[in-house]
Amino acid sequence: MDQTKQFKKIKSCSSQCVLAVNDTLNVVSGKWKLPIIASLQYGTKRFKELEREIVGISPRMLSKELKDLEINGIVKRNVYDAMPVMVEYELSASGILLQEVLDSMIKWGLQHRKMNMVRSN
Amino acid sequence: MDQTKQFKKIKSCSSQCVLAVNDTLNVVSGKWKLPIIASLQYGTKRFKELEREIVGISPRMLSKELKDLEINGIVKRNVYDAMPVMVEYELSASGILLQEVLDSMIKWGLQHRKMNMVRSN
DNA sequence: GTAACCACTATACTAAAGTATAGCACCCGT
DNA sequence: ACGGGTGCTATACTTTAGTATAGTGGTTAC
Incomplete structure (x- = not known):
């Protein structure tokens, strides 16, 4: 009975997670x-600049993804109306914090490669 | 010139990453x-058990995803030939280590929700 | 005036991911 | 002999993600 309670707790936590x-x-x-x-x-x-740096991306995709990232609060879009209109993109606070997640992904990825002794690309 | 070297270093690291x-x-x-x-x-x-627990998944998807996870070394598949053949799935060492990555995702996800004061589902 | 740069958008397509539905082969209980 | 459980697979479809290509409207450089 106490167990059921705990299961519920675990379940609600895990669905939050x-x-x-x-x-x-x-x-x-x-x-x-x-x-x-x-x-x-x-x-x-x-x-x-992004288009040139990110090899292979089309302007359609770049535009779409930047819009996505902006909507999700990862990237800030700053428009300066100098006379050839200038637009700059930068990471938001959340975007910068993402680095921690990416770091743990890098760590796991390298670890996993070692454990499985190389596969894939 | 020293800078070019450094850029190359950064670039090769970042592509590894x-x-x-x-x-x-x-x-x-x-x-x-x-x-x-x-x-x-x-x-x-x-x-x-998985099929029942994971609401909405079809056996085709469950089978496919389990195969995927097995190939990628995340899940181990153990077959016991008791007389209604029994198959058990469990996380591998890598799979267990994934929890760290998921934890950092949870942390970021919650943080981000707070910073953006709720959106989405 | 025409060529090129900037920041995109529109249209049309292909490819990958996921869904829906049915079925197989085996076993067990009644 | 049937209804139900286990562990799947096959076929056909839809939906989403990504690609290819062209074009817009403005600006500046020659």
Whole structure:
């Protein structure tokens, strides 16, 4: 009976947690989100700069993903109306904090590769 | 000139890192991987147990995702040929270590929700 | 005036991920 | 001999993600 209570607690915690993890996954999953975030790690960038740095991305995808990241509060978009309109993108506070998550992913990824002695790309 | 060297270093590190992160993402992304891993967090489970616990999953998806996770070394599949053949799934060492990554995702996810004062589902 | 840069958007497509539904082969209980 | 459980697989479909290619409207440089 006390056990049932505990199970419920575990279940509600774990569903909260699954939500939080999904939030995080939505933010980083997809082919281009990571390269964009990585590219912005070292400072603000303009559209064309990103397009040039991220090899293979089309402007459609870059535009779409930046919009996504902006909506999700990861990236800030600053428009300066100098006369050839200038737009700069930078990471938000949340975006910067993402680095911790990425670090733990890097750690796990390298660890896992070692444990499984290389596979995939 | 010394700078160019450093840039190269940064670039090669960051491409290594992007690979590692992608390994991690491949392992956890998709609609059902997380619920499966979460379900196995509390001990070994059989196919039908997982199917019942993970609401909405079809046997096709469960089978496919389990195969995926097995190939990627996240889940171990143990077949006991008791007379109604029994199959048990459990997390591998790597799978268990994933919890650290998930924890940092949970942390970020909750943090981010607070900073953005709730959106989405 | 025309070529090129900037920051995109539109349209149309292909490929990958996920769903729905059915079925198989085996076993057990009644 | 049937209804139900276990551990799946097969086929066909829809939905989402990503690609390819072209075009817009403004600015500046030659």
